[in-house]
Amino acid sequence: QVQLVESGGGLVQAGGSLRLSCAASGRTFSRNTMGWFRQAPGKEREFVVAITWRGGVTNYAVSVKGRFTISRDNAKNTLYLQMNSLKPEDTAVYYCAAAPDIVTSRAVDYDYWGQGTQVTVSS
Numbered sequence: 001q002v003q004l005v006e007s008g009g010g011l012v013q014a015g016g017s018l019r020l021s022c023a024a025s026g027r028t029f030s031r032n033t034m035g036w037f038r039q040a041p042g043k044e045r046e047f048v049v050a051i052t053w054r055g056g057v058t059n060y061a062v063s064v065k066g067r068f069t070i071s072r073d074n075a076k077n078t079l080y081l082q083m084n085s086l087k088p089e090d091t092a093v094y095y096c097a098a099a100p101d102i103v104t105s106r107a108v109d110y111d112y113w114g115q116g117t118q119v120t121v122s123s
C-alpha cells in the first residue's frame with residue numbers, strides 16, 4: 001500500500017509560478033517511479049512528467065518541457081513539481097501517481113494515485 005497526498009495548488013495569473021508537492025508514505029520501496037498527471041474539465045487525463053526515486057531518470061511531456069521541473073527528496077519521500085510560465089491551458093486537477101519501476105507516460109501503468117490538487121491559471 002502506498003499513500004499519496006498532493007498539495008500546493010491554487011490560483012495564479014498567466015506567467016506566474018506554483019510548486020506542487022506530493023507526500024508519499026507506506027510501501028514506497030515497491031514503487032520506484034513517480035509521475036504527475038493532469039485532467040482539465042471535459043478532457044482526458046494527460047501525462048505531465050515522471051521520475052524515478054533511484055537514479056532520478058525523468059520523462060517530460062513536450063507540452064511542459066522547459067517550463068515545468070520535477071524533483072524529489074528521497075529522505076522525505078516527497079515529490080515536487082515546479083511550474084513556471086504558467087498558461088491558462090495548464091488549468092487542471094494535478095495528480096501524483098506511483099508505478100512499479102518504469103518511467104512511463106501511460107496512466108494504466110500507475111497503480112497508486114493521490115486525490116489531486118486544483119491548479120487554475122487566469123489570463
